[in-house]
Amino acid sequence: xxxxxxxxxxxxxxxxxxxxxxxxxxxxxxxxxxxxxxxxxxxxxxxxxxxxxxxxxxxxxxxxxxxxxxxxxxxxxxxxxxxxxxxxxx
Amino acid sequence: xxxxxxxxxxxxxxxxxxxxxxxxxxxxxxxxxxxxxxxxxxxxxxxxxxxxxxxxxxxxxxxxxxxxxxxxxxxxxxxxxxxxxxxxxxxxxxxxxxxxxxxxxxxxxxxxxxxxxxxxxxxxxxxxxxxxxxxxxxxxxxxxxxxxxxxxxxxxxxxxxxxxxxxxxxxxxxxxxxxxxxxxxxxxxxxxxxxxxxxxxxxxxxxxxxxxxxxxxxxxxxxxxxxxxxxxxxxxxxxxxxxxxxxxxxxxxxxxxxxxxxxxxxxxxxxxxxxxxxxx
Numbered sequence: 001x002x003x004x005x006x007x008x009x010x011x012x013x014x015x016x017x018x019x020x021x022x023x024x025x026x027x028x029x030x031x032x033x034x035x036x037x038x039x040x041x042x043x044x045x046x047x048x049x050x051x052x053x054x055x056x057x058x059x060x061x062x063x064x065x066x067x068x069x070x071x072x073x074x075x076x077x078x079x080x081x082x083x084x085x086x087x088x089x090x
Numbered sequence: 091x092x093x094x095x096x097x098x099x100x101x102x103x104x105x106x107x108x109x110x111x112x113x114x115x116x117x118x119x120x121x122x123x124x125x126x127x128x129x130x131x132x133x134x135x136x137x138x139x140x141x142x143x144x145x146x147x148x149x150x151x152x153x154x155x156x157x158x159x160x161x162x163x164x165x166x167x168x169x170x171x172x173x174x175x176x177x178x179x180x181x182x183x184x185x186x187x188x189x190x191x192x193x194x195x196x197x198x199x200x201x202x203x204x205x206x207x208x209x210x211x212x213x214x215x216x217x218x219x220x221x222x223x224x225x226x227x228x229x230x231x232x233x234x235x236x237x238x239x240x241x242x243x244x245x246x247x248x249x250x251x252x253x254x255x256x257x258x259x260x261x262x263x264x265x266x267x268x269x270x271x272x273x274x275x276x277x278x279x280x281x282x283x284x285x286x287x288x289x290x291x292x293x294x295x296x297x298x299x300x301x302x303x304x305x306x307x308x309x310x311x312x313x314x315x316x317x318x319x320x321x322x323x324x325x326x327x328x329x330x331x332x333x334x335x336x337x338x339x340x341x342x343x344x345x346x347x348x349x350x351x352x353x354x355x356x357x358x359x360x361x362x363x364x365x366x367x368x369x370x
Binding site for chain 2: 007009010011012013014017027028029039040041042043044066067068070072077079080081
C-alpha cells in the first residue's frame with residue numbers, strides 16, 4: 001500500500017518523522033485529509049486537532065495551532081510553532 | 091629585604107589561586123550549560139531545513155508578480171538583528187560579532203535590534219539607532235522571536251528598511267564558532283532549492299499564505315539562531331576559562347619556585363652571617 005512520508009516539526013524539535021497512511025489537519029478553510037498521491041499542496045493551518053494514521057493503522061491525535069502544511073510528491077510536512085500530542089489515543 | 095619579598099610573593103600566590111578558583115567555576119558552569127544548549131540547538135535544526143523548502147515552494151509559486159519578499163531592493167537602509175552574549179569573559183565571542191557587523195555595514199545606513207546584554211550595551215555606547223531590544227539570549231522564547239519577526243516584517247513592508255540581516259554565531263565545534271550574517275528579507279536566494287514544485291495548490295492563495303507564515307518562519311529562524319549563538323557563547327567561554335585556569339596554574343608554579351628561591355637565599359644569608367660572627 002502506498003504511504004506518505006510525514007514530518008512534523010516545530011523550532012523546538014521534531015515530533016514525528018515516519019511513514020503514515022494519512023494525516024488530517026484543520027486548515028483555515030476547513031479540515032483536510034492528505035492521502036498518498038496527493039497533488040502538491042500548501043495550506044495555512046488554524047487551531048485544531050491533527051489526526052495521524054500511522055503505517056500500522058493506529059491513530060494518534062494532537063493539538064496544533066497555526067503554521068503550515070506542505071505536500072510535495074508524497075512528502076508531507078506539518079510546520080508549526082505549537083504542537084502537542086494528546087495523552088489519550090483513540 | 092628577603093623577608094618582605096617572600097611575603098609579597100606569598101600574597102600574589104594567594105590572589106592568583108582565588109582567581110583560578112573563579113575561572114575554574116566559570117568553566118564548569120559553561121560546560122554544563124553547553125550541554126543543554128547543544129541539545130536545544132540540535133532540536134531546532136530540522137525545522138530550518140523543512141520550513142525553508144516549504145517557504146520557497148510557496149514564494150516561487152506566484153510566477154506572475156513576484157512577491158516583494160523575494161525581489162531584492164537597492165540597499166539604503168539595513169536592519170541588523172544582532173545576537174551576542176549576555177556576559178563577557180567568553181574570549182573574542184562578542185568582539186568578533188561586532189567587528190564583523192561594523193565591516194559589513196559600512197556601505198549603508200543601519201540600525202540594530204540587539205539581542206543579549208552585551209550587544210545592547212555596545213550599540214547604546216556607539217549611538218547606533220536601536221529599534222527594539224531583548225535583554226537575554228538565555229531562555230529566549232519562541233514567542234518573543236515571533237514578535238521581533240512581526241516587527242521587522244511590518245517595517246519592511248512599510249519600506250523603512252531594504253534588507254533585514256540576522257547576525258549570529260554558528261556552533262561548529264567546541265573549539266570553533268563562526269560569525270554568520272544571514273539575510274532574512276528579502277528571502278535569502280542561497281536557500282532556494284534547485285527543484286521547486288511547479289504545480290502546487292495553495293489555500294487560500296500563495297500571497298496570503300506567505301504573508302501569514304512569514305512571521306512564524308522568521309521567528310523560527312531567529313529562535314534557531316539564538317540557540318546556535320547561545321551554544322557558541324558557552325563553548326567560547328568554556329575554552330577561554332579553560333586556558334585562563336591553565337595560565338593561572340602555570341603562574342602559581344612559577345611564583346612558588348620564586349618563593350622557594352627567596353626562602354633559600356634568606357636562609358643562606360643568615361647562615362653566612364652566623365658563620366662570619368663565629369669566626370671573629
